[in-house]
Amino acid sequence: MIPVEEALARVLALANPMPLEQVALAQAAGRWMAEPAFARRDQPPFAASAMDGYAVCGPVAVGDSFRVIGEAGAGHGFAGAIAVGEALRIFTGAPVPEGATHVVLQEDVRRDGEVITIAALSSGDNIRPRGNDFSVGEQVAPKRLAPNDLALLAAMNLPQVTVRRRPVVAIIATGDELVMPGEDPGPDQIIASNSFTIKALAEAAGAEARLLPIARDTESSLRAVFDLAEGADLVVTIGGASVGDHDLVAKVAGDLGMERAFYKIAMRPGKPLMAGRLRGVPMLGLPGNPVSAIVCAHLFLLPLLRAMLGDPAPHPTPRKAVLGANVAPTGPRTHYMRASLQPGDGLPLITPFARQDSALITVLCAADALLIRPLGDAARQAGETVEYLPL
Ligand SMILES: Nc1nc2c(c(=O)[nH]1)N[C@H]1C(S)=C(S)[C@@H](COP(=O)(O)OP(=O)(O)OC[C@H]3O[C@@H](n4cnc5c(N)ncnc54)[C@H](O)[C@@H]3O)O[C@H]1N2
Ligand code: MOO
Numbered sequence: 001m002i003p004v005e006e007a008l009a010r011v012l013a014l015a016n017p018m019p020l021e022q023v024a025l026a027q028a029a030g031r032w033m034a035e036p037a038f039a040r041r042d043q044p045p046f047a048a049s050a051m052d053g054y055a056v057c058g059p060v061a062v063g064d065s066f067r068v069i070g071e072a073g074a075g076h077g078f079a080g081a082i083a084v085g086e087a088l089r090i091f092t093g094a095p096v097p098e099g100a101t102h103v104v105l106q107e108d109v110r111r112d113g114e115v116i117t118i119a120a121l122s123s124g125d126n127i128r129p130r131g132n133d134f135s136v137g138e139q140v141a142p143k144r145l146a147p148n149d150l151a152l153l154a155a156m157n158l159p160q161v162t163v164r165r166r167p168v169v170a171i172i173a174t175g176d177e178l179v180m181p182g183e184d185p186g187p188d189q190i191i192a193s194n195s196f197t198i199k200a201l202a203e204a205a206g207a208e209a210r211l212l213p214i215a216r217d218t219e220s221s222l223r224a225v226f227d228l229a230e231g232a233d234l235v236v237t238i239g240g241a242s243v244g245d246h247d248l249v250a251k252v253a254g255d256l257g258m259e260r261a262f263y264k265i266a267m268r269p270g271k272p273l274m275a276g277r278l279r280g281v282p283m284l285g286l287p288g289n290p291v292s293a294i295v296c297a298h299l300f301l302l303p304l305l306r307a308m309l310g311d312p313a314p315h316p317t318p319r320k321a322v323l324g325a326n327v328a329p330t331g332p333r334t335h336y337m338r339a340s341l342q343p344g345d346g347l348p349l350i351t352p353f354a355r356q357d358s359a360l361i362t363v364l365c366a367a368d369a370l371l372i373r374p375l376g377d378a379a380r381q382a383g384e385t386v387e388y389l390p391l
Contacts, residue, residue: 001266003375004299004334010261011275011300012314014282015307018164018233025154028145030206031163032309039138039156042131046077046095050126054109054116055100058084065117072097087116096127103127142310144206164309166208170229171195174215174222174240174249175288193361194238194293198286201297205305207234217246219255226256226278233281233308236301239288241272249285253278266375268333269358270296282308289358295336295370298389318372318387324351327380330373338367339388350388367391 002010020034049055049072056066066087072078074093081098082088088097096103103126109116133155140152145161153161178192179185192214199209210232215225217240229235240249250263253276260276263285267273269292274285284301286293299316306314322344327337337352338360352371353363369388373380380386 001264001271001333002262004265004267007262007265007267007273007275008300008303008315011282011284011304012307014261014275014277015304015314017310018167018308020162021165022160023163025150025159025161028150028153028161028163029147030145031161031166032144032206032311033140033142033161034164034310035162036142037140037153037156037158037161039134039136039140039158041157042135043133043155044128044130047100047130048128049090049092049094049096049103050128051103051105052091053104053106053126055082055088055090055096055103057082057086057099057101060102060104060118060121062118062121065115068111068114068116100127101125144309144311166206167233167305167308168231169199169202169207169209169234169236169305170212170232171198171202171209172212172215172222172225172229172235172237174217174225174237176217176246178214178239180214194286194288194290197290197294198236198238198297198301201294201302202236202305205302206309207305215240217248219248219252222248222252223256226252230279234304235278235281235283236297237283237285238293239286241274241285241287243272250274253283253285258283266333267299268331268335270299270336271333273300275300287358290361291338291358291364294364295358298370298391299336316389318389320385321348321350321369321371321388322346323380323382323384323386324349325382327352327371327373329379330375330377332375334375335373336370336389337373338363339369339371340366341368341388341390347385350386364391 068087070078071089072094073091077095078097108120110119173192173195177189181191202209212225212228215222237249240247258276258278263274265273272287273296286296303314339350339352342349372387
């Protein structure tokens with residue numbers, strides 16, 4: 001058994017960054033930008049009015065009058081300048097004419113024919129200078145693109161963005177006992193469940209996930225399903241990882257030439273995780289117990305996907321919380337306890353559930369967090385500061 005940190009380092013060492021591709025901005029949400037992008041223009045590209053009203057030239061005081069000589073709207077500037085004592089009818093987003101010093105809100109003037117008189121003055125000049133938001137050449141560093149980022153890239157006049165191709169993840173559930181949801185299970189069978197969470201987690205991380213047919217507990221069935229994974233960028237198996245007579249994943253993957261990075265980690269749940277390289281791509285063999293598989297996905301699959309997508313900091317980032325209950329000493333494995341979080345004074349309060357069996361999906365669904373109990377840690381008292389991973 002190797003420690004979690006070493007296992008994660010070995011998993012991350014399996015990651016090759018995905019090749020680059022161009023996508024249209026409308027398809028770029030959630031994608032990982034691979035190269036910096038540079039603004040092609042200033043925003044705004046001219047001094048722009050921030051309000052509907054009148055651009056005026058010269059010092060402005062309540063009671064001053066100006067003669068209106070024309071109009072400017074968004075997309076329709078005024079050709080020319082205004083001089084002292086002159087005003088231009090102007091609308092939000094319109095270019096402010098040369099000579100203008102203020103835009104006075106229309107609510108703050110009285111208009112009589114072509115003459116306006118200032119009735120009130122709000123603070124500020126209501127003019128957004130050229131390049132107020134960004135200037136040509138301004139850089140957007142590579143990142144995972146959130147919806148807000150798309151408006152910025154669009155405003156920079158960048159219709160396409162260079163991203164990493166989505167890794168294709170082939171997910172293989174294994175076991176004679178498994179049937180798909182909706183099927184009629186035999187008396188000794190259960191429903192394959194883990195694969196749906198693993199798929200959703202991989203997709204949320206930016207991958208394209210494919211659920212392959214369930215492999216039966218025979219070498220030929222497993223081999224056949226491994227063959228269906230050909231072309232994927234990452235192969236994930238679920239179950240069949242332990243030491244039982246029907247746990248064939250390591251044997252079959254080994255026969256197919258898997259170079260093993262490790263097998264078994266000092267963690268709970270998730271001890272029988274295996275990792276390596278199979279047919280040129282990374283492979284993770286997750287344990288079958290639902291919580292074990294899903295915790296391993298959070299701790300290893302998601303960081304691996306992030307590394308493949310170019311995330312410079314793919315590791316999970318533990319947060320701090322205050323223990324809400326006493327906890328017993330840990331054994332020789334780091335324990336990731338399903339726990340609930342409540343707001344506290346400052347740090348949140350974290351309380352592990354009483355039942356920690358790795359087969360309990362209901363407890364996992366009730367959990368907000370994994371309380372991290374380091375291996376060999378002493379008993380801890382309520383009120384001590386501890387670390388957790390959000391779920
Ligand atoms: N003698 C030992 N027995 C076990 C050990 C051990 O060290 N010595 N380790 C235990 C631990 S820890 C775990 S975790 C499990 C992992 O076993 P496998 O990876 O071989 O998984 P299976 O035996 O195939 O399945 C375990 C359990 O999970 C259910 N399962 C499997 N796949 C799915 C799925 N896709 N969806 C829902 N449920 C699934 C399966 O029916 C079993 O109940 O081994 C312990 N045993
Ligand atoms: O490690 Mo197993 O994953 O304890 O249930």
